[in-house]
Amino acid sequence: MFRNYLKIAWRNLRNHKFHSFLNIFGLSLGIACFLLIMLYVNDEFSYDRFNDKADRIYRVNTDVKFGGIEQLMAIAPDPLGPTLKNDYPQIEEYVRFYAKDESRLVRKGSELIDEHRIVHADSTLFNVFTLPVVAGNSLTALNAAGNVVITASMAKKYFGSINCVGEVLEANRKHYRVTAVIRDIPDNAHFNFDFIFPMSDLDYEWGNFLSANFQTYVVLKKGVDYRQFNKNLRQVVDKYIFPQAKEIMQISSADQLNGGENKFAFTLFPLTDIHLRSDRQGEIGANGNVQFVYIFLAIAVFILMIACINFMNLSTARSAARVKEVGIRKVLGTDRQSLIYQFLMESTVTSVISLLFALVLVISLLPVFNQLASKKLSVFNMLDVKLLLTILVLPFLIGLGAGCYPAFFMSRFQPIKVLKGMTGTLRKSNFRNMLVIFQFATSAILIICTIVVFRQLNFIQSKDVGFDKQQVLIINGAAALKGKEELFKQEVLGINSVKAGTVTGYLPVSGALRKGWTYWKNATMDLDNSISVESWEVDVDYIKTMDMKMAKGRDFSKSFMSDSGAVIINESMARSLGYADPVGQKIYTGTAPDVTVLTIIGVVKNFNYESLRKNIGPLCLTLGRSNELVSFRLNTAQVGQAVRQIESKWRENIGDARFNYRFLDEDFNRMYFAERRIGKIAVIFAGLAVLIACLGLFGLATYMAEQRTKEISVRKVLGASVGRIIFLLSIDFLKLVMVAVILAAPVSYYFMNKWLGNFAFRSSFPWWVFLVAAVMCLVIAFVTISYQTIRVARLNPVKSLRAQ
Structure with missing residues (x-):
């Protein structure tokens, strides 16, 4: 009987080519769209799950609120990891990342290459994350200063082979010994580093619980509920944060740090949620957005439903052409159940054929889709167990789901009425009209x-x-100038097509260098007059180069020696301070007893230094050195010629470093x-x-x-x-x-x-x-x-x- 159903189904498809084409083409498109989006969704939800302990790894987040300004950070103080490991037996292991290095100039032969995927990590790295070592020993790889762990692709790039353990790598004019080579970190990781330096190699003022700069991860022992463990972190604030805050902020009780007007709190955040559900200050890289994933998933389901509705509508619409067939078969003794099986077989065969065409479409369109979605998906991604099961089950679900209504609709025709002549079946279907409405x-x-x-x-x-993002050239790897940044800047400013220049790593776009700091209004710091703000170190030409506008006061100037103790704030900070006219007022910063007094000399108009998703927070600009980048504002239509002239100056000052550049508007668009x-x-x-x-x-x-x-x-x-x-x-x-x-x-x-x-x-x-x-x-x-x-x-x- 099954073979007979299949034969009749194939015959009907072949004999009604136009109808079959509409159904198969529509279903193929719908299934192909569904599968492409499911590949994307499956990849987004797979982030960091390659780690063996993924379900027990958590990042420590920090929430700070002073002066009405709240900062939600993905970073934590440097002592927190070791402290949690020592104080709580629930913690199996910890590891910290320090990922604030803008870049390192790595030597390859006679050339210096600007590398950006740099991090410092604890020697416990391999006890937390699953990073397979292909050469060297993971137990000792990061246990001493002067060591470095590199990925396989970097080993081949700089040494021609992964067998390079013991070789010397020059980075920023210093020499490091390669102690291990790991496999390239998978694309579906929320971090992706090529060079891992030991934490002991980092020049840092250790032991400050009030300064958060480290991504800190912990592994909980099996059976520990991280939500319950989060309650213990309040004790950490009371025991370690409060003593330092008491001395610096003049507070008398730890309760003053426990929510309300002021807050200092730590929470554990699941590793597998970071990519899609975390958008905090201090993220290692740009994460995804679970909202977008759900939108794409909804689009996939709706398109598939539209294709299935097409099948239902076209099948029932075609009922007028098949009523006599149904009537004759019923007169000859075919029962309704057999007719239902027959029509379901037809819909299933159509679905299977559509799936085969859809798979061809998916394979053909995958390169285009990868470019569109910025992914590296391949046909092998469809071999994922869940996705493969979906592919196998899908045609039968579609066949049953989309075929049920036509099957029951056409099998109910009464043979006497059919053979006498049946009309109007198409126009009287309210259900079909509802389906058309749903589609459109x-x-x-x-x-x-x-x-x-x-x-x-x-x-x-x-x-x-609030700034002009056009024609601002950013040169990477300025650390290669080694103290000649200002000289290089002045030489470039001699080019007619260059209007202004600045030396700083702080840029008004997401992903640039950032530093949170605390300032207060009175000589004695307390919680009531403290504000947590962004604090940037810039040179005297920064505001001019970025073409920002002053609301009050003046810009930094070389003519005023006192500007070394001056500060420019934005309008948001002026409002937070509560001054009617902040110009000339004093603000304070630092750590007692080394408190720095700064004079406000100007207020810059608010500018969006993060994406438009976020409000403009308080910001301070101080004179200082931050030599990671050099930026120039061009004033010419001949951009290519200007870039070549600047490159020539670069070669004159440092000939062995690649001239890598980008434009500020590119960074802006990347946000x-x-x-x-x-x-x-x-x-x-x-x-x-x-x-x-x-x-x-x-x-x-x-x-x-x-x-x-x-x-x-x-x-x-x-x-x-x-x-x-x-x-x-x-x-x-x-x-x-x-x-x-x-x-x-x-x-x-x-x-x-x-x-x-x-x-x-x-x-x-x-x-x-x-x-x-x-x-x-x-x-x-x-x-x-x-x-x-x-x-x-x-x-x-x-x-x-x-x-x-």
């Missing part, structure tokens, strides 16, 4: 969301962020990479959703036109115009599309308004967005069905009536 409502939601995303991206590009990516993906998948929905609408219009050919012929004989007939055939579908857009409006408004809520600075959500979506959907629907409606409307009524 989903398409309208995607269109509206796409418009809103691109409006926000355009807003980001056009908003005045919104996720938004641009979701915008591109939304456009593509919204287009595919509309295409798949239109395939179904085209099929429905075809069957509708076939059913109503006699009616149309009669109307033409009675004098109806071609335009009137086109309107008559189109209006029913256009009504459904209009209802779909009306239903889509509040849903899309809710979700996109929630998405825009992630931005402290956001574009508006105007009413015309819904109008544009409505017009687009109506035009697309009309164009889709116009071919059939025009064809039928222009038929010769005599021939049509004679054929009937």
